[in-house]
């Protein structure tokens with residue numbers, strides 16, 4: 001028999017609920033709620049990425065919008081060129097636009113991973129508040145770079161007229177698109193689980209708990225953390241590509257520090273270092289935004305109160321509150 | 330005579346105006362235990378820190394297995410076979426005792442960059458780890474998180490972690506501190522049996538343990554080695570009695 005801990009049961013319930021919502025909406029013909037569910041899945045995916053760095057590696061990145069946005073821009077820009085029939089780059093090598101979903105995802109993973117390698121290599125030389133600030137600073141640099149690029153709409157952003165195509169699937173169908181996002185979300189959680197449970201994951205978690213100890217047994221913390229930071233950014237970057245596809249629009253707002261903060265909020269609300277936490281966090285966030293946001297523009301005040309409550313009284317976030325403390329062995 | 334495993338040559342380290350290490354030279358031979366004694370604040374931990382690589386000496390050289398390691402980082406030295414324990418336990422607090430030792434086993438195998446296979450139930454890690462836990466008398470507590478271990482048990486775990494690295498030289502910073510009579514006897518026994526496996530630089534206040542274990546003793550006072558010799562020499566030295574033993 002498979003042993004089901006309370007957290008596992010809870011996780012299954014969360015995953016089930018997120019699946020049930022769009023199916024219900026589809027049955028009722030409420031397609032708007034299907035795209036809401038997609039949004040939750042995509043933002044949760046971004047949170048799953050950050051959770052790897054923040055929750056398991058203790059790297060409090062306040063710049064993950066950079067990777068979300070770069071993933072989004074990578075996909076959006078290639079899609080834009082495909083629509084225009086132009087090339088993204090002619091020299092030193094030719095890179096054409098593309099409407100192949102897999103190519104767009106690959107571009108998002110590549111760009112966010114490469115930039116994370118550079119940002120991480122520099123930022124991880126610092127720690128604590130300095131790390132938070134330097135990741136924020138890098139993200140802001142990239143934000144202003146995007147704002148100042150007239151080719152891709154600058155401040156106003158760029159509408160995308162082309163839906164990308166995935167062999168055998170019609171992504172312009174809302175429900176199909178949701179399934180793709182949902183599948184990637186579960187895949188990312190599964191990969192995180194494997195990673196955290198592996199030898200690499202053991203070292204990463206030790207780096208969070210006690211770097212001195214890790215060094216003393218002969219494992220340099222820096223490369224371990226940098227590698228995890230890059231993986232983390234790539235997952236968040238893929239979420240950015242999906243987000244752009246969902247909205248049919250790419251703009252610098254997906255690079256803004258607000259978004260960095262929101263991704264962090266998903267992780268903290270759900271429970272830092274809890275694999276399914278970002279789903280709860282993102283869902284809660286969207287619910288607050290749509291429900292309370294429907295009554296008052298000050299819905300973020302409520303968000304702030306809840307966040308304060310979580311930080312003060314429920315350090316394990318919602319999952320910690322309902323499923324108990326995280327278990328290590 | 331074979332070359333000593335560890336040789337310190339003219340080490341200096343100051344914190345501001347305080348000379349914490351003042352021209353210290355000593356060596357640790359293969360198969361032997363070199364005890365370092367001295368009052369609190371003499372600079373024993375500071376010296377261990379420099380040998381392990383956590384502190385940079387202002388001057389002097391550290392040679393380990395005939396290789397100058399003065400410029401190497403802590404992880405590099407550990408990988409060469411220089412293990413240490415901390416005066417104040419420093420462990421991965423959320424992990425179980427077993428996990429702490431398993432991590433050291435994986436470090437020794439240089440296998441950290443493996444991303445897929447779970448460590449849980451991985452016999453390549455758990456078997457050698459359990460062996461070390463048994464050795465220090467902690468096998469029954471293997472599954473407990475470090476936070477649930479007593480102070481003494483954490484000292485034992487520190488040693489098990491260091492042993493899992495299969496070090497050539499062990500730097501032990503007061504391994505008996507806070508251990509009860511029975512536990513410190515066990516620790517003395519464990520260390521005595523280890524001698525052939527790993528030479529040791531042993532910082533310790535428990536003089537029974539020091540006199541039982543040490544092949545050579547150096548006395549550190551105000552960062553300086555004021556006496557060095559066999560157990561009998563040190564016992565007999567008037568200077569040491571005045572400065573430290575307080576007899």
Ligand SMILES: Nc1ncnc2c1ncn2[C@@H]1O[C@H](COP(=O)(O)OP(=O)(O)O)[C@@H](O)[C@H]1O
Nearest residue numbers: 344347349367368369370371372373374375376
């Ligand atoms: N990082 C540091 N900064 C300043 N002073 C230090 C530092 N570490 C140790 N000291 C001082 O150096 C002296 C030696 O300390 P330590 O090596 O811990 O002595 P011991 O281990 O022999 O008790 C003490 O006076 C201590 O206060």
Ligand SMILES: [Mg+2]
Nearest residue numbers: 373374375416
């Ligand atoms: Mg000390």
